[in-house]
Amino acid sequence: MAIVRWWDPLRDLSSIQEKMNQLFEDTFSRTRGRDEALGKGMWTPAVDIFETEEAVVVKAEIPGVERDQIAVGIKDGILTLHGERKFEKEVKEENYHRIERAYGTFHRSFSLPSSVEQDKISAKFKEGVLEVTLPKKERAKPKQIKVDVK
Numbered sequence: 001m002a003i004v005r006w007w008d009p010l011r012d013l014s015s016i017q018e019k020m021n022q023l024f025e026d027t028f029s030r031t032r033g034r035d036e037a038l039g040k041g042m043w044t045p046a047v048d049i050f051e052t053e054e055a056v057v058v059k060a061e062i063p064g065v066e067r068d069q070i071a072v073g074i075k076d077g078i079l080t081l082h083g084e085r086k087f088e089k090e091v092k093e094e095n096y097h098r099i100e101r102a103y104g105t106f107h108r109s110f111s112l113p114s115s116v117e118q119d120k121i122s123a124k125f126k127e128g129v130l131e132v133t134l135p136k137k138e139r140a141k142p143k144q145i146k147v148d149v150k
């Protein structure tokens with residue numbers, strides 16, 4: 001009597017799912033390799049952008065970055081945030097078990113709406129959050145023109 005291997009389609013699907021998960025994890029991992037995590041890569045800080053009656057506000061989370069490592073610029077209607085988070089060398093690299101925080105430079109750019117007063121933009125940095133305030137131009141108010149009757 002011949003031995004016939006019983007086929008389990010669910011086991012094959014589970015194996016395919018594990019391989020796909022690993023593929024996506026490798027592709028979209030925040031730290032793509034030990035060297036990049038140690039300061040050679042780029043990362044992207046999370047940003048919230050919202051609007052009030054007076055201004056458009058951009059808030060960027062950049063913990064672990066010193067104030068002097070952040071640059072905010074405006075050119076040709078583009079707001080640019082640039083900086084660098086450096087790897088702390090307090091612990092020897094070989095003593096780390098896992099490195100998940102991203103290190104290196106970051107660069108974010110945003111198109112400014114025409115309603116922003118570019119000369120009055122301000123920025124403040126507190127507790128790892130950069131807040132850039134983009135004041136709106138004063139809206140054109142309707143003007144009454146007096147008509148003289150002669």
